[in-house]
Every structure is written in structure tokens, then in C-alpha cells.
Amino acid sequence: MSGICPKAGRRALAQKIKLSTIADALGVSTATVSLALRDSPLVADATRQRIKEHARTIGYIYNRRAASLRTSRSGIVGVVVHDIMNPFFAEILRSIESELDRSRQTFLLSNHYDQLEKQRTFIDTLLQLGADGVIMSPAIGTPPEDIMLAEENGLPAVLIARSVDGARVPVFRGDDAYGIGLATNHLISLGHTRIAMVGGTDHTSTGRDRYRGYVVAMQKAGLEVKPEWRFPGPRTKQAGFEMTGAFLALKDKPTAAVCWNDLVAIGLMNGIARAGLTPGVDISVTGYDDLEEAAIATPALTTVWNGQREVGRRAARVLLDRLNGVEVDPTQVLIKPELHVRQSSVRPVER
């Protein structure tokens, strides 16, 4: 039984191949090799080709640590969000990924799970690695100093999805108050008057803005906003599902629920179905985000498209601009959401 010796690979290489290995073999200087490999016009075509060819055949591996130590650019961009496995971030991350790929930046991803300590550890790691910049959806309670600390140590930051008061950096997020207003007004226009808001937290800018948008829409329509119609907390399918009992137990039961996001909405619809009622018939439900699965839920979910792709793309571009020395406004950009009406919202059964 032969095991793997963990360092066998390293040892198997007769000698680590480096720039000087190539330089020696071809009788040129390391400076020339370095320039040639990076396609500098300072090197003659023929020389460059010889060098690149040789590098390829001997299996040269560029040492980015050494280069980065010298140039103080690492080609690394950090991205930290609450939870990368949350489908809400999926589209954002994909569009960031495709922007960064194009600029050959390596994309270092992390979750902070809304724990400030985790977020700090990650930023610290980025600083230690000499990362070029960071895109973050800040954890609940992030003080502006945490972001400015990064900035002051040469790690420019761009925020997505949530803002942090007092942090002078660019922010890209959906216009949450407006978006939730679209959903609320849609339900009102269908004839609903008792509308609950399920999920979300007041500890984030997003949460506050969405709740405010709901309240404003209700009040504008002259409808009552009862405190017991607000179910703060849930942000996952599971939590939405578990909230169903409390929701259905309300006397004067609402005929519709504006949900914090699609996950909560789908969880709630599952809960309603499990209780023997029919979501989208007995109780109208709206979501937020327009995840892929909103369209295939049963019933198909009426929801608010949140411009995720746009948020990711623009955040990445602005960060790349900053890395390239372009001056950038440290202001908040709100992306306009759109209502996507499907089958989960209908006229109220009773009146």
C-alpha cells in the first residue's frame, strides 16, 4: 500500500523553474524574460516568441506572490456577502464574476453570515494578501470605520445591496422603497385592504426601506397599517414556512401578504398549501427579487425584479475604474425595480 507523499510533487521537480531558468537557457537577462512574458513592446518580436515558446515547453509557472510583492498589485478582488449560497446573491455574483474575469482579476469570495467578526477577518485577509479592492454587502451593524479602515490601507471598497451611513464609498442597490411600493400598490389595486408584510429586519437599510415603502403605499391608499400585520424576521424559505401558523392565526386575517423576498414568499405559500388553503386563491402573496424559481413556483409568484445583474455589473465596473485610477463618486445609485405579475396575486375572495 503506497500512500501519497504530500511533498513528492515539489521534490519531483528537479529544480523550481523561474525567470532566471529561462533567461539562463536562452542567454538573455531576466528583465527581458519578464518583459517578454508580459508582451512588452520593448522586446523584439523574435525574442519574445522564443521566450514564450520556451516558457511553455518547460512548464514555467508565473509566481504572482513575487510579482505582487514587487508591484503591490495582486490581481485579487474580494467579494463578501451575507451568504453566497443564498440564491438572491447568485445573479449578483455571476455578473460580478463575468466583469472581473474580463479584467483577469481573481475573485476571492466569502460569507460573513452577518457576523462582524467574520467580515473583519476577511477584510484583514484581503489586506494581508494585498488585494486590490473589495465589493461587499456589509454585515448588519457594520460601522463606517470598518470600511474606511480598508480604504485607508489601500483597499478600495464598493458596497452592494446595503448601504452604511457615514462610509464615503459608492453603493449600488435596488430602490427598495419604490419596489415594495410596486407590489403593495398592485395588491391594493386588486382590491385588497388587509395586507400584511412578512419578513425582513429593521437592522439593515434594505429592511427599513422596504418596510417604509409598504407603510407609505398603504397610507397613501388610506388603508390601515396594523402593527400585528408586520411579521419581522424571516428571510429564508424555512422561516417563511414556519411563520405561516402565526399568520393564519390572526383574527381579521389579511387577504394578502407582501413578502420580504421570494424565499419567504415561497415558504409562506408552501405553508399555506400545507394548511389546506390555496395560495394565490385564498391568500395573495408577492415576493421580491424575482429569483429563477419564482416563475416555476406553484402558483407562479408575482414578484419584484430587483436589478441584481445590474447591481453586480455596475459595482464591478466602478471598482475596476477605481483600480485604474479613475475618480469615482462616493454616492449611492438606486436601480429601479420592476413588478412581474404572475398567478400568486388575485382579487380577494371575501370582501
Place this chain on the structure above:
Amino acid sequence: MSGICPKAGRRALAQKIKLSTIADALGVSTATVSLALRDSPLVADATRQRIKEHARTIGYIYNRRAASLRTSRSGIVGVVVHDIMNPFFAEILRSIESELDRSRQTFLLSNHYDQLEKQRTFIDTLLQLGADGVIMSPAIGTPPEDIMLAEENGLPAVLIARSVDGARVPVFRGDDAYGIGLATNHLISLGHTRIAMVGGTDHTSTGRDRYRGYVVAMQKAGLEVKPEWRFPGPRTKQAGFEMTGAFLALKDKPTAAVCWNDLVAIGLMNGIARAGLTPGVDISVTGYDDLEEAAIATPALTTVWNGQREVGRRAARVLLDRLNGVEVDPTQVLIKPELHVRQSSVRPVER
């Protein structure tokens, strides 16, 4: 209107703080500072405390590139899977994350979307960064040479979820043939005789093993395996949903479907509901993976728990062992799956 100058931070620092800054300030050598910061017993307690205290107050940031260039350990472990946003990988990634966190390794995540080129680019990046190791769920068609190339250049690899013939590295995956057998036998024991298999691909070891497990279970029970009862392809909710039409259009319609994974099963159940039938009554459905949402689907999904947490934990541990010089067997470890029976599988209505 004042923009942000992207390099202001760097410039604002009077001088970059490094080991020698601390050494000069305290009148010791950089060697002592280096040792003290890493808690070496070679340094006297009092000296160490003075040094650490001073480092903290002046805001010293450890330069990992420099350290790594010197030591040729980077503290980075790469993890590459088909799609990190796929909930199947969520639990695996979380358990890898918690193992690696404990060893203070930075966790560099990437998708390859089953594209060999993307996977190669990522491995190349890891080599350039001097990463210590990589955990990968190999892309479809990965040649063993790609993995051995990493190994030979000092990047030890551990595989998860899929194996690659000819690659002499440790592999951790669920026992797919056994697991799908659990689901198939469960349906057979309920009285189903016409059982379809929906989703999956023959291009991965997982796909082949699951299909084989289904076929073997059917044959052992003396049941017919019709080619048209196999719906290869779908691996997402959307794709499962879209497959429903073809499934329901079969003459001699199966009364049950063994699905490739929970996503396909949930998509199929949504499709069945959309067609006016009741999943779990008219047609029994089983999933695979036991994602969180399997339990809250309507009806709750009977599925096979795949040992994701175990796969991630053991893969991370073995990689860490290899990094610490422990010899490790380059063999495949199959984790035993378990059947979780819920409401989506019942006795067939017709006979």
C-alpha cells in the same frame, strides 16, 4: 463635487508600516519582531508583549505575500465546484469552510460550470498564487493529467462528489448506486412497477452510478426497465419543471419517478401540480440530496440524504493532513446515504 481618488488611501499613509518599522521603534531586530508576532517560544514573554502591543497600536498589517514568498506556504486552499450557487454544494462548502477556518486557511472559491477551460484557469491561478492545496469536484471530462499536473507542481488535490479515473488522489463521495437503490426499492415496496428515472447525465461518475443503481434495483425486483422511462439531462429545478410535459405524455405512464436530485424532483412536482395532477398522490416522486427545502416542499419530498456534510468535512481534513505531511491513501471513500421518507411517495393509485 469631490470624487474619491483611488490611491488616496495608500498615499495618506505617511509610510508603509512593516516589520522593520516596529523593530526600529522598539530597538530590536526584525527577526525578533517576526518571531514575536508568530508567538515563537524563542522570544521572551515581555519582549513579545511589547512587540504585539506596539504592532496593534500602530496598525501593522502582516504582508502575507512576502511571508509566502519566503516560506512557500500561502495559507490558501482552493475549492472549485460546478456551481457554488447550487444548493447541493452548499452544505459541502459550509463544512469545508468550517474545517479550513479552524486551521486559519483562506478559502478561495470558484465555479467551473463544467467547463474544462475555466477549471484549468483556476488551477493555474492557484499555482501562481502558491496555494497549498485544492479541493475539487472535477468538471465533466477532466483528464487525470489535469489533476496530476497540479500535484506535480506542489498543489495537492482532493476530489469530492465525482471521481476521475486514473487520478491517484483521495476522493470522497456518496455511494450513489446504493443511494438511488434505496429510493428505487422504496417505491417498489410501495407497489410501483412503472418507475421512471428523471435527470442526470452519463458524463459523470455520479450520473453513471445513479443510473446503474436504478437499473439494478429494478431488475432485481423483476421489473422492466424501458428506455423511454429514462429522461437524461435535467439537473435543475427549471429543467425538471420543463421535463414534465414529456413525462406526462408517455403512454403507459409511470406511476413514480426517481429523480436525479431534489431540484429536479421539486421542479417535476411543480410541473405535475401545474398540469392539474397532485404530486405524491397521482405520481410518486423521490429526490436525492435532502436539501433543506425538501422538507418544506409541497408535498414534503421523500429523498436520499447524501452525506454532504461528511463529504466536505473529511475532504478538508484529508487535505489538511496532506499539507501537514501526513501520508494519505489515494483511494475513494464512499459515504453511505440514507433514505428519508416523507409525503411525496405513496402507494400507486391505479394498478
Place this chain on the structure above:
DNA sequence: CTGAAAGCGCTTACAG
């Protein structure tokens, strides 16, 4: 168009 040499910020023998 090319080369010789300094230096990025650490860690590690080695000497004391």
C-alpha cells in the same frame, strides 16, 4: 532593443 542591480517585506539558518 537588452542587461546589471536594487528592492518589495518577510523568514530562517547561523552566530553570539
Place this chain on the structure above:
DNA sequence: CTGAAAGCGCTTACAG
């Protein structure tokens, strides 16, 4: 227990 010095593998003025 501490210090002086070499070196990790690049890139960048500088000189020719």
C-alpha cells in the same frame, strides 16, 4: 534570548 545577513522570485528604473 537576540541580531546581522541572505534570499524567496519577481519588476523597474537606469544605463548602454
